[in-house]
Every structure is written in C-alpha cells, then in structure tokens.
Amino acid sequence: MSTSPVPADAGFDTDVLVVGAGPVGLTLAMDLSGRGVRVTVAELRAYGEPPNVKCNHVASRTMERFRQLGVAYKLRRAGLPDAHPNDVVFRTAMTGLELTRIPIPNRLERFVDNGGPDTWWPTPEPPHRINQLFLEPILLHHAAALPGVTLHNRTRMVAFEQDAEGVMATLEPLDGGLPQRLRARYLVGCDGGSSGVRKAIGAQFEGTPVIQRVQSTYIRARDLLARLPGRPAWCYYSVNPRRCGTAFAIDGHETWLVHNHLHPHETEFDSVDRDWSIRQILGVGDDFRYEVISKEDWVGRRLVANRFRDRRAFIAGDAAHLWVPYAGYGMNAGIADALNLSWLLAAQVQGWADPAMLDAYEAERQPITEQVSHFAMDHAQKMIKARSAVPPNIEAMDAAGEAERRRIGDEAYQLNVQQFCCAGLNFGYFYRGSPIIAPDDEAPPPYTMGGFTPSTVPGCRAPHFWLGDGRSLYDAFGPGYTLLVTRRGVATGALAEAAARAGVPLQVLDIAAEAHRPDTYTHALLLCRPDQHVVWRGQAVPADVDGLLAMLRGAGMQGSQAALPARETQAA
Numbered sequence: 001m002s003t004s005p006v007p008a009d010a011g012f013d014t015d016v017l018v019v020g021a022g023p024v025g026l027t028l029a030m031d032l033s034g035r036g037v038r039v040t041v042a043e044l045r046a047y048g049e050p051p052n053v054k055c056n057h058v059a060s061r062t063m064e065r066f067r068q069l070g071v072a073y074k075l076r077r078a079g080l081p082d083a084h085p086n087d088v089v090f091r092t093a094m095t096g097l098e099l100t101r102i103p104i105p106n107r108l109e110r111f112v113d114n115g116g117p118d119t120w121w122p123t124p125e126p127p128h129r130i131n132q133l134f135l136e137p138i139l140l141h142h143a144a145a146l147p148g149v150t151l152h153n154r155t156r157m158v159a160f161e162q163d164a165e166g167v168m169a170t171l172e173p174l175d176g177g178l179p180q181r182l183r184a185r186y187l188v189g190c191d192g193g194s195s196g197v198r199k200a201i202g203a204q205f206e207g208t209p210v211i212q213r214v215q216s217t218y219i220r221a222r223d224l225l226a227r228l229p230g231r232p233a234w235c236y237y238s239v240n241p242r243r244c245g246t247a248f249a250i251d252g253h254e255t256w257l258v259h260n261h262l263h264p265h266e267t268e269f270d271s272v273d274r275d276w277s278i279r280q281i282l283g284v285g286d287d288f289r290y291e292v293i294s295k296e297d298w299v300g301r302r303l304v305a306n307r308f309r310d311r312r313a314f315i316a317g318d319a320a321h322l323w324v325p326y327a328g329y330g331m332n333a334g335i336a337d338a339l340n341l342s343w344l345l346a347a348q349v350q351g352w353a354d355p356a357m358l359d360a361y362e363a364e365r366q367p368i369t370e371q372v373s374h375f376a377m378d379h380a381q382k383m384i385k386a387r388s389a390v391p392p393n394i395e396a397m398d399a400a401g402e403a404e405r406r407r408i409g410d411e412a413y414q415l416n417v418q419q420f421c422c423a424g425l426n427f428g429y430f431y432r433g434s435p436i437i438a439p440d441d442e443a444p445p446p447y448t449m450g451g452f453t454p455s456t457v458p459g460c461r462a463p464h465f466w467l468g469d470g471r472s473l474y475d476a477f478g479p480g481y482t483l484l485v486t487r488r489g490v491a492t493g494a495l496a497e498a499a500a501r502a503g504v505p506l507q508v509l510d511i512a513a514e515a516h517r518p519d520t521y522t523h524a525l526l527l528c529r530p531d532q533h534v535v536w537r538g539q540a541v542p543a544d545v546d547g548l549l550a551m552l553r554g555a556g557m558q559g560s561q562a563a564l565p566a567r568e569t570q571a572a
Contacts, residue, residue, distance in 0.1 A: 024317035025190035028338035035346035063125035079130035093283025100409035124472035195319030201310035205303035221290035243280035300324035352503035357554025418450035428452030480505025
C-alpha cells in the first residue's frame with residue numbers, strides 16, 4: 001500500500017497527532033504514513049522501553065493488515081522458537097496430569113492444513129502467537145523509520161482545544177524543557193484504559209466494572225520446561241481444587257506469564273498469597289526457584305465508551321473499550337479500530353471525502369465492540385463457574401479420578417476451542433447501519449466464535465482467495481476503493497469516470513478469469529474498501545453513479561459531528 005504524500009500545510013505541524021505508542025497507536029501511525037499522511041506520536045515511555053507482557057496473540061485479520069504494512073514476515077520470525085508447540089493444554093497443574101489439548105500449529109506448521117481446528121483459515125495470514133514483548137519493538141522500529149512519522153518519547157499531552165479546522169495540543173517533555181504547542185488536523189487517543197483523551201472529550205465507560213480479579217506475574221523459571229510432562233504448549237490451564245490459573249510460554253525457554261484467577265469472594269489482591277498460588281498453578285514445591293520479573297494486579301471488566309469521537313478528536317483501543325482478555329481480542333480489536341479509522345482520516349487529509357464520512361468510525365466500531373465485549377464477558381463468566389466447580393478428586397489416581405479428568409477435559413475443550421480457534425470472530429463480523437455502506441435485500445449470515453459463512457453481502461469481509469499469479473486477493477487491493485469485476489464484458493467506465501471526477505481513489509480489478517474465485521461471488525460487481533469490507537454490489541453499474549459516489553464520500557449525510565459547535569479548551 002502506498003500513496004503520494006499529502007502536500008504540507010503551513011498551518012499545521014502534523015496531520016494527525018496520535019497519543020500513545022502501543023500496538024494500536026503504532027499501527028495507526030504506520031497505516032497513515034503509508035497513505036502519505038504526516039503523523040506525530042506522543043508517548044510517555046522512553047524509546048524502546050519494554051512494553052507490557054499482557055498480550056500474547058495477533059489475530060488473523062491483524063496479520064492480514066500487517067502483511068500490507070510490510071511487517072508480517074518480521075513478526076512470524078519472532079516470539080517462540082520455530083518448533084515450539086503453540087497448543088493450549090489443560091492439566092491439573094502445569095507439571096500435573098493432562099486433561100485435554102487444543103492443537104495449534106507452531107511456526108513451522110502454520111501454513112499446513114492438517115485438519116486441526118486452527119488450520120483451515122481462509123486467509124493469506126493465519127494468526128500468530130507472539131507476546132507483546134516481541135511484537136511491539138518490531139512495530140516501533142518499523143514506524144520510526146517511515147516517512148512522515150515523528151515520535152516524541154517521554155512526552156505527555158496535557159491539554160488540547162479544537163476549532164473548525166483542527167486541534168491545538170500542548171505537549172510536555174517529561175525530562176525537562178518547555179511545553180510545546182502543536183497544531184494538527186486530527187487527534188487520536190490510543191492512550192489506554194485511563195485515557196486522558198477519553199476524559200477530555202467527555203466520553204464515559206459504560207458496562208460491568210468488575211467481572212474477575214487476576215494476579216499476573218511475569219517470571220523466569222529456568223528449570224520449569226524440563227519438569228513439564230509430555231509435549232510442551234504455548235498456553236497452560238491449571239485446574240485443581242487449590243488454585244486455578246493460566247500460564248503462557250513467553251520465550252519458549254525460561255520466561256512465563258502466570259495468571260492467578262481469584263475467586264469471586266477474593267476481593268482484595270493482598271489477601272491472596274501470590275507465591276503460594278503460583279506454586280499451585282505450576283505444580284511445584286517450596287524448593288522450586290523462580291524469579292519475579294514483574295507483577296501486575298488487574299480487574300477484568302466489560303466497559304465500552306458511550307462515544308468514540310468529539311469532532312476532530314477520536315479514541316481507539318483500550319481508550320475506547322476494556323474487557324476480559326478473550327481470544328486475544330483486546331489488542332486486536334484496538335488495532336481494528338485503528339485500521340478502520342486510518343483510511344477515513346486519510347480521505348479527509350487527501351481532500352476527497354466529505355467531513356461527514358468520519359461519522360462511519362463510531363457507527364461501525366462501537367456496535368462491534370459492544371458485541372465482542374459481551375462475548376468476552378459471557379465466556380469469562382462460564383470460566384468462573386467452571387473454576388468454582390473443580391471436583392476434589394480430580395487428581396486421584398483411581399477410576400473415579402480418571403473419569404472426572406476425562407469429563408472436565410471434554411468440557412474444557414468444548415468451552416475453549418472457539419476462543420483459541422476463532423475464525424468467526426476474525427472473519428464473520430460485519431458492519432450494519434454504516435452511513436458509507438449500501439445495504440441490499442440479503443441479510444449477512446450469522447456467525448459464532450469458531451465458525452462463519454463467507455459472504456459478499458455489503459458490510460461483510462470480501463471472501464479471500466488466491467489469484468492465479470500467486471498473490472492474495474487482498475494484495476491486489478488499492479489504497480482506496482477496489483471494484484472487483486467477476487464477469488467478462490461488464491461495463492465499469494461510468495463508475496471509474498465518476499470516481500475520477502470526484503477525486504475518489506478507485507481501482508478496477510478484473511477477477512472474472514480467476515479459477516479459485518469462491519462461489520460466493522455471485523454479483524458481477526463488488527465494491528470493496530481497503531479494510532476488505534464490501535460496501536456495494538450489483539450486476540451492473542447503478543444508473544445513479546454520482547449518488548453512489550456521494551455515499552462513498554460521506555456527502556449529504558445529516559446530523560454529522562462536523563457541524564457541531566466548538567467546545568471550550570479540554571484538558572487531557
């Protein structure tokens with residue numbers, strides 16, 4: 001993906017100011033840069049300061065876009081060793097008896113479909129298990145080297161104000177020096193759950209403030225891997241009457257992230273012995289040595305902001321939503337926010353879109369976020385119930401104990417396979433009610449976490465397939481809209497000419513002769529966005545071509561935030 005740089009405007013120091021250089025903010029900066037948009041990123045941490053170890057999974061949809069951004073290959077080479085199993089295993093303890101296992105391909109197996117639940121992905125980029133410790137530095141170094149990206153580390157945004165044309169922000173260096181005033185066209189808060197930008201725009205979290213409490217401990221245990229019975233794994237669930245928890249292999253050798261899931265009645269973190277709990281989860285005695293690298297106590301919530309925008313200021317990622325970690329979709333949902341917003345902002349900066357087009361961001365992302373947050377909460381509540389019902393004889397070496405282990409293993413597999421092999425969550429979601437998507441008479445197919453029906457209904461993701469030249473369909477998409485032509489002889493000139501008159505970037509891609517095109521492509525023409533979602537389809541170019549282009553530009557929409565009156569100065 002590449003576009004020509006947008007001419008600099010003497011009235012602006014940057015086009016987009018991004019607050020926060022975590023995975024969401026860095027992805028937004030990378031995508032905007034690829035569209036020729038100037039980006040300034042303000043980050044509290046020093047350059048290269050180690051990130052949080054919470055996130056352990058990059059979803060397939062995220063990897064698809066990282067492929068377009070040129071970092072997917074780098075990510076696949078990082079994280080766990082090539083041959084380290086990526087399985088999810090349930091045991092009575094990490095070193096205890098195995099209850100069940102969800103097979104997940106390692107790096108060497110990832111592109112081989114062997115019939116497992118995590119191998120059939122209809123995509124050029126299946127998911128990748130990698131901790132944020134390895135992910136974020138790759139994104140950071142890549143973003144820092146891009147044209148038009150300026151990083152301000154050890155910098156806090158302390159306030160901003162808006163007018164009809166842009167945002168004036170005050171940036172404060174944390175290591176001394178005078179505050180800086182920076183003028184931007186737009187501002188995006190990717191500044192986490194305690195977001196100052198969210199508070200400044202008057203957005204409020206709504207939902208369930210407490211679902212579960214978790215003690216997380218990042219440890220170095222050099223002897224643990226050798227103690228593990230059978231085949232190693234990426235994720236370990238410990239299920240016993242004393243303490244249930246999870247552990248993730250971080251480097252595949254000696255570092256691990258251990259989550260101790262507190263019981264509902266354990267409302268005070270300090271009341272639970274961290275060391276004792278870790279030993280019960282690992283299944284080791286008092287003589288076992290490990291080193292605590294870092295620790296964090298956190299509360300799992302289901303919170304979604306009641307607004308994602310105030311005129312030229314937006315929020316994304318944890319700033320806009322928080323939920324119990326589920327299928328790795330905290331970070332990945334945030335990256336989806338960033339990629340949804342990026343091309344909309346670029347359209348404004350490039351000058352071809354109506355200001356009202358930006359209304360699509362909240363209209364699309366907030367309902368999906370709300371839906372996924374409920375999925376996460378429902379799963380968390382089922383897991384809490386399961387942890388409270390561990391039979392006391394699950395470790396007994398007799399027939400009754402074996403029967404209980406078999407039962408608990410079967411239940412655990414059925415409950416969790418969709419979480420870790422979540423094709424539906426990746427590819428099945430769709431946008432309804434978007435102001436820049438033209439619905440037709442066919443409803444999108446329903447989906448579950450684990451499964452979905454590929455569809456070209458407007459709002460759905462255009463089904464993937466491989467082109468005859470070896471490229472993914474998505475590799476051939478343009479930076480703006482892409483018109484897919486599935487039948488020979490269909491005239492497209494009127495739409496292409498109308499797009500040219502309106503300045504709307506439109507690329508025509510003829511796939512009529514492609515042998516691997518799925519049967520779901522039943523319409524002669526499909527118009528797709530750069531984020532792969534179908535916006536319109538038909539058997540011929542519509543008579544009102546200019547009307548379609550107006551919709552795609554967001555023109556003529558009523559009640560847009562673009563028309564809202566200015567507010568007073570807002571502190572972050």
